[in-house]
Amino acid sequence: QVQLVESGGGLVQAGGSLRLSCAASGRTFSNCRMGWFRQAPGKEREFVAAITWSSGYTYYADSVKGRFTISRDNAKNTVYLQMNSLKPEDTAVYYCAADIGRRSPVTKKANYDYWGQGTQVTVSS
Numbered sequence: 001q002v003q004l005v006e007s008g009g010g011l012v013q014a015g016g017s018l019r020l021s022c023a024a025s026g027r028t029f030s031n032c033r034m035g036w037f038r039q040a041p042g043k044e045r046e047f048v049a050a051i052t053w054s055s056g057y058t059y060y061a062d063s064v065k066g067r068f069t070i071s072r073d074n075a076k077n078t079v080y081l082q083m084n085s086l087k088p089e090d091t092a093v094y095y096c097a098a099d100i101g102r103r104s105p106v107t108k109k110a111n112y113d114y115w116g117q118g119t120q121v122t123v124s125s
Contacts, residue, residue: 001026002024002025002026002027002098002113002114003023003024003025003026004022004023004024004096004097004098004114004115004116005022005023005025005116005117006020006021006022006094006095006096006116006117006118006119007020007021007023007119008020008021008119009094009119009120009121010120010121010122011122011123011124012086012121012122012123012124013123013124014086014087014088014123014124014125015085015086016086016123017082017083017084017085017086018083018086018121019080019081019082019083020036020080020081020083020094020096020119020121021078021079021080022034022036022078022079022080022081022096022116023076023077023078024077024078024079024096024098025077027100029053029077029098030053030054030074031053031054031100031102032053032098032099032100032102033050033051033052033053033098033099033102033103033106034050034051034053034070034072034079034096034097034098034099035047035048035049035050035051035096035097035098035099035106035112036048036049036050036070036079036081036094036095036096036097037094037095037097037109037112038090038092038093038094038095038121039092039093039095039118040089040091040092040093043092045095045109046061047061047106047107047108047109048060048061048064048068048081048094049061049064049068049069049070049081050070050099050106050107051070051071051072051079052102053072053074056071056072058070059106059107061107063089064083064090067083067084067085067086068081068082068083068084069081069082069084070082079096081094083121086121086123087123088123088124088125089123090121090123091121091122091123092121093118093119093120093121094118094119094120094121095115095116095117095118096115096116097109097112097113097114097115097116098112098113098114099111099112099113100113100114101113
């Protein structure tokens, strides 16, 4: 059974940093693409970042480029999202997702097969 478990969310002031973790289990993820999405109240879930596990190639939404970094630890089967220079508009529930088929585009929610339960990130002004 595939499980994606996010952690690391919390309350931070604008300009601060947080690191989210996504622990993956239940199958081999080396051929997958892992993504982070977020959903703010009253808004649709949107793409944040993705990484192809085998190559390490990364993708970012324009809104987070230069501030967020996605990475993975093969030994720990964990994907990270380092978030710096946080803004109040980054406030959302952040979800980890796995695309076992590495489909395109990476920004499309429907291309992801498994989802975590989400972790809340709140940025105060």
